[in-house]
Amino acid sequence: AQKVTQAQTEISVVEKEDVTLDCVYETRDTTYYLFWYKQPPSGELVFLIRRNSFDEQNEISGRYSWNFQKSTSSFNFTITASQVVDSAVYFCALSASLYSGGGADGLTFGKGTHLIIQP
Amino acid sequence: NAGVTQTPKFQVLKTGQSMTLQCAQDMNHEYMSWYRQDPGMGLRLIHYSVGAGITDQGEVPNGYNVSRSTTEDFPLRLLSAAPSQTSVYFCASRVRETTEAFFGQGTRLTVV
Numbered sequence: 069a070q071k072v073t074q075a076q077t078e079i080s081v082v083e084k085e086d087v088t089l090d091c092v093y094e095t096r097d098t099t100y101y102l103f104w105y106k107q108p109p110s111g112e113l114v115f116l117i118r119r120n121s122f123d124e125q126n127e128i129s130g131r132y133s134w135n136f137q138k139s140t141s142s143f144n145f146t147i148t149a150s151q152v153v154d155s156a157v158y159f160c161a162l163s164a165s166l167y168s169g170g171g172a173d174g175l176t177f178g179k180g181t182h183l184i185i186q187p
Numbered sequence: 188n189a190g191v192t193q194t195p196k197f198q199v200l201k202t203g204q205s206m207t208l209q210c211a212q213d214m215n216h217e218y219m220s221w222y223r224q225d226p227g228m229g230l231r232l233i234h235y236s237v238g239a240g241i242t243d244q245g246e247v248p249n250g251y252n253v254s255r256s257t258t259e260d261f262p263l264r265l266l267s268a269a270p271s272q273t274s275v276y277f278c279a280s281r282v283r284e285t286t287e288a289f290f291g292q293g294t295r296l297t298v299v
Contacts, residue, residue, distance in 0.1 A: 077227070099285075101285050101286075103287055103288075105290075111275070111292070111293050112290065112292055112293065113277065113279075113290040113293075115287045115288075115289070118286070118287045120285075159229065159230065161288075163284055163285055163286075164284075175220070175232075175281075175284070175288060177222075177229045177230040178229055179227060179228060179229035180229050
């Protein structure tokens with residue numbers, strides 16, 4: 069069965085600090101996709117990034133960066149110079165084949181990390 | 188392009204009542220799913236569909252029913268509401284199992 073673990077339930081930092089959200093996954097598939105979603109206080113789920121298992125290059129988008137390491141089955145998310153608007157719940161998710169024992173439709177979510185940025 | 192549209196946004200039900208949460212997408216996605224979100228539990232899959240006429244159960248299907256008669260619509264029916272079904276419900280769609288899911292705005296349901 070596939071699984072996503074976000075061990076940090078809540079993180080609180082002061083504005084302008086850098087913060088890293090951890091995501092560890094388990095899957096038997098050799099081809100899979102990893103995602104990060106943001107859920108701001110307004111409640112909607114916003115897609116941030118998709119990464120496939122063949123591409124271990126780190127990705128940077130403005131203040132956001134993602135570090136994918138297959139050797140440790142991790143897909144961590146770093147926010148540089150955090151801002152109050154970054155306050156949200158962040159979800160890591162894994163999608164593999166329908167038959168890998170995951171979340172039935174192939175998409176499995178972690179329980180989320182609540183990030184609080186204090187001014 | 189509306190994306191994924193869920194109605195209603197808020198609903199209060201009495202125990203034992205039934206209702207249908209509506210979900211429609213205009214992106215011609217084959218995959219559609221219903222999730223519930225409870226504090227500290229992340230998103231848990233209720234039912235999903237990989238195409239019109241095809242549905243299957245997810246992790247927490249009890250007390251819910253779905254059908255998929257068209258590609259666009261995927262309604263979720265609560266047969267006899269219970270307080271344990273108080274939750275926020277999200278509908279999602281995606282092209283296939285390896286692509287990102289697009290979510291509706293969510294429905295906050297309270298069963299009293």
